[in-house]
Amino acid sequence: MDGTLTGAPWPASTSIGATSTGARPATDQVTDHVADQVAARTLPLRGVRVLDLTEGAAQSCGRYLADLGAEVLRIEPPGGSPGRAEPVVFALRNAGKLGLVLDLDDETGRERLHELAGTADILLDSSGEATARARGLTPETLSARHPRLVIVSLTAFGRSGPYRDFTATEPVLAALGGVLARSGLPGARPVLPPAGLVDQTVGVHAAWAALVAYVRRLRTGAGELVDVSAHEAVVHGFDPGFGTQGSAAAGRPEGFPRDRPDASAFYPVFPCADGHVRICLLARRQWRAMFAWLGEPAEFADPSYDTIPARFAAADRLHPLIGALFAGVRRDALVAEGTRRGVPIAAVLTPGEVLAADHFAETGTLVDAEIAEGLRARVPSGYISVDGVRAGLRHRAPNLGEHTELLLDEAAPGGAAADGPVPGSAVPGSGALDAGALDGGVLDGTGERGPEPDLGIPGDPADGPLAGLRVLDLGVIVFGAELGRLFADQGADVIKIENEAFPDGLRQTRRGGGMNASFAWGQRNKRGLGLDLRSEQGAALFRELVRHADIVAANFKPGTLESLGLSHAQLAEINPRIIVSDSSAFGSRGPWSGRMGYGPLVRSSCGVSALWRDPTRAETDSQAYCDGSTVYPDHIAGHVTAVAALAAVIRRARSGRGAALETAQADVAVMPLGPALAAESLAPGTVAPGTVDGGAGNIFAAVLPCAGDDEWCVVDVRGDEHWARLATVLGRPELAVGELATAGGRRARWAEVEELIARWTAQRTPAQVTATLQEAGVPAGAMVRLPEELTDPQLVARRSFRTLEHPLLSRPVPANARIAWFSTIADPPLRPAPVPGEHTREICRTLLGLTEDEIDRLVEAGVLQPPPEHALA
Incomplete structure (x- = not known):
């Protein structure tokens, strides 16, 4: 993405619906440019400066931080990044960044880096240990000179362990990270997931670790060394075998098959008149709707088929009936009828069909943009919306060294420009920056740092970087569990709010209460409050909690918070500092917003399933799809949203206001397919399963x-x-x-x-x-x-797993130990997940100031729900 608009160093964001060829009127470009600059000034990380010395997947960490408004300075060697050999991939990983060239093998170049580091907040580096030592730029050396700097080392396997010096690519990480073992048909060769999914996991995981450390820096004044292992990010972040798993439940050593699981019947795919559709029958009512659609065949009238295991066991008889019903009918008609009946169903879209989907055009998920000089393509715009503004693609990646001279002049002592080229740097094609590009707040105009913002968090950061933050967690299933857990692990007071009439789906895996490992993993370190939000009194109590909260997190179907009177606008009237995160499968806008959303349907609708299939099988083979035994994008969507929510906390320190965040899981699934979608938009029909290089061909x-x-x-x-x-x-x-x-x-x-x-x-x-x-x-x-992850030499050496105990589990279970190694931040505690309503009385007494008599009356009315007596026995 190394092109510019004629006469402008910053290309304007392209309007949704623009064609991928031809110039737009200058007035449109100016309008877009102004809107882009206004949006940039409201993004949550404005004022945060990041130095990006990364290569490979690590570059996507800086990209997400730039999307959220950070000023990211992309530092390349004089010959340019090796990643430029894959121009589309490089462009999408580095969009929104500024570019400069420094020769870090030269003493003058290293000194220039130190000058920049003195103005920065976060430094991202993927150099190996040997290279860092040879240059005298190890994290320890940098920290000694810049004690307030957050230094994130993002390498393939981390800075310790027997694999420390190994090299890893995305396919290698998929193999060693446990992804490949769940991908492919039984008895056949395993199948690599689509290019980009593993890299996405690494980048977002690192962004979370970086912001956690930065928040601690804001609270204590001290920097942090962060050791991120891409390997561990995949093991614990992509679809963890020993984490919140939803329907996968594949991490139990005694239950995981040695061969790939036969997942074709989990979320089956059926051929139809113009392609394939996938169904996702989970709830009893969904099966009953499908049963009626089939004409109520007597063979499946028995109530035992209301259960998933019974239908799975009968797949050899049931699926042919569904296949016969769908054969000859077009996908759009099947999706419309399924939606009308309440049967979760989605078309399996190819990359070309994703590019043409009206939904992604109307929501701004996909935009036409200049990605290299003279080259335009249709690409994903960004993960998330903040206050209705997409936090994503605003300008192209920089040309090599485009901003070197200006950035080094600004960073030099006194800010004075040197005469002629700056030693230790290269300036091929430098251009003037937009006037607002460097006013983010890290410098005060005299070359000195401005005052640090006060986050206004009352807790003691010694109890965790996020201690003192309070999260009201309305989240459910995998996404909800992950988002809340990330905050709880770092010390936030996360209150999981449940209504016994609508229990979290993860609790429903055991009859009669109890606890399962998946719930124990995802809800650790939280408190539990039983509350009926649908009652007037329950909603009033929730609003009172909002007065003393920082974040409200939910992932219901669109419109649910509004129907409960709990939208961001309504809650901001109570607490202007509140941050509300609302997530759904396809977002609150666009023609798909009303669809039922489950991960398998999201994958099908976004092109992931079409690319995650056995390339040796015929295109008409409905059994060739290999994504049935994974949970994606639930976990990574939780990480994406956590990063944005924490960024909103940082912005709040400057602005005093909260934020409305919206995450469409479909947007999360589309983002890593950016190179494939760009290639398909440029040469339709060329992207197919098995593509691993984004079109580089090397x-x-x-x-x-x-x-x-x-x-x-x-x-x-x-x-x-x-x-x-x-x-x-x-x-x-x-x-x-x-x-x-x-x-x-x-x-x-x-x-x-x-x-x-x-x-x-x-x-x-x-x-x-x-x-x-x-x-x-x-x-x-x-x-x-x-x-085998539990005995993997690298994971054992880095103590990547710990043991999680819960009084309601039959035995202790392994659990992820941490998101990264930190120099001062301790590993998360492993407090047991709450039983339903476990802390109801405690929370009502301490936060709401209710007396025992008041609590008893509300319990009797069903508004408050303490735990069942047997649950704590």
């Missing part, structure tokens, strides 16, 4: 068999140097010359190349393949099954 990533029973590994060749190293390991150095020495030659003989490597890997265990190729500098990784 990558060979293969899932290959290893010695043993159903053992597999990933080998990922990124360019000619990797191929030469691999040829040496194979004992065939001659393969590094001639036709196969080039990416084009290898692609032309793909099957032959794959077979050649497979013969070598098949004679070795996955661990042997990983060790040998990593030692040679070739990215490779074993397919790790979820139970």
Whole structure:
């Protein structure tokens, strides 16, 4: 994304619905440019400066921070980032950033970096330990000189452990992170997830860790060293085997199949007249609606089929009936009829169909934008909306070194510009910045830092970086659990509010109450309040709690908060500082806003399912989809929203006002497909399952068999140097010359190349393949099954798991230990998840000031709900 608008250093945001070719009128460009600058001044991280020295997936961390308004300075070496070899991927990872070039192998360049670090709040770095030491720029060295700086080291495996020096690509992380083991058809080769999903997890996970550390800095004045492992981000963030799992429940060592789970019947896909549709029958009422649609066949009239296990067991008889009903009917008609009947159903859309979907155009999820000079494509605009404004793509990624001179002049002592080029830097094509681009508040105009904002949080940060924040958690299922848990783990007082008439779906997995591991994982460190929000008195009590709260989090269907009288506008009248996060499957606007939303339907509607299928199967094969046993985008959507909510807390310190946040999980699912969607918009019909390089054409990533029973590994060749190293390991150095020495030659003989490597890997265990190729500098990784994560040498060395106990669990369970290693922030506590209403009386006494008599009367009326007596026995 290295283009500019003629005569303007900042290209304007492109209006929704603009075509992907041709120029727009200058008046439209000016209007968009002004609107962009106004929006930027209201985004929550305005005033936060970030130095971005990252490569690969780590760049998406800075992109999200830039989307939220941070001033992100992208620092590249004189020759440019290696990532520029994949121009579309690079452009989307670096949109919204400023660009400068520094030679960090040169002393003058390093000194210029220190000058910039003196003006910054957060520094992101993905350099390995050896490179950092050679330059004298280790996190410890930087921290010693800049003790207020938050320094985030984001590397493949972290700064410790036996894999510390390994290299990892997205496919390798999918293998070692437990994703690959759940992807693919039983008995067949595992299937890599679509490119971008794993990288997205890493970037958003790191953004959360960075802001947690930054909030602590604002509260204490001291910086922080943060060690983020991309490997652990995938293990604990993508779809954790030992975390809130929804229907996956795959992390139980005794229950996880050795082969890929047969997930085709979980959320089945059926062919129809013009493609495929997917259904998601969970609740009894949904099955009953499907039963009626089928004409109430006597074979399935028994009430036992009201349960998911019974229908799953009868899939060989039930699914042919549904298939016959759907055959010959067009997708739109099936979706409309299913919606009318209350049957969760969605069309399985290809990338091309996603690009053409009216919903994504009307909501602004997809926009046409200049992504490189003279090149326009249709791309995702951003994750989330803040106060109705999309926090996302505002301007293209910078040209190489575009802002070097101005930024270094501004950072130099006294802010005085040096005559001529700045030593240690390169300035190819520098341009003047918009007048408002550098007034974010980190400098006061004299080169000195302005005063830090006071977050106004009353708690003691020694009890956790977010201690003193109060979150009223109305969230349900996976997304709701994850969002609240992230805050609770860092010390916030998270009050999970439930109504016994509408229990959280995760509680319903056991009859008669009790606790399951999934709920225990997702609700740890929270308090529980039983409250009927549908009653007038219950709603009044909730509003009173809002007076003393910071965040309200919900993920109901659109309009639910408004119907309860609990919209952001209504709650802001009570507490102008309140931040309200409202999430749903497809958002509150657009033609799909009224659809029932579950993760499998979101994946189908956003192109994820179409790209997550076995590429060796025919396009008409409805059994070829491989995303049925994962929970996506629920977990990562929770992380995305947590980052935005914490950013809103930071903005509130300056503005004094809260925020209305909206997350459509569909937007979260579309974002990582940006390179694929851009490629499809430029060359329709070219993006297909198995694409791993965003169109670069220089990558060979293969899932290959290893010695043993159903053992597999990933080998990922990124360019000619990797191929030469691999040829040496194979004992065939001659393969590094001639036709196969080039990416084009290898692609032309793909099957032959794959077979050649497979013969070598098949004679070795996955661990042997990983060790040998990593030692040679070739990215490779074993397919790790979820139970094996508990004994993985790297995860064990980094103490990535702890033991979670709960009095209502039959036994302790493993749980993720932390989001990152911090220099001063302690690991989260593991307080047990509350039973329904466990802290109702305590909260009513201490926060609402109710007497015991008042509480008793409200309990008798059903407004308040304390825990059942047997629940705490």
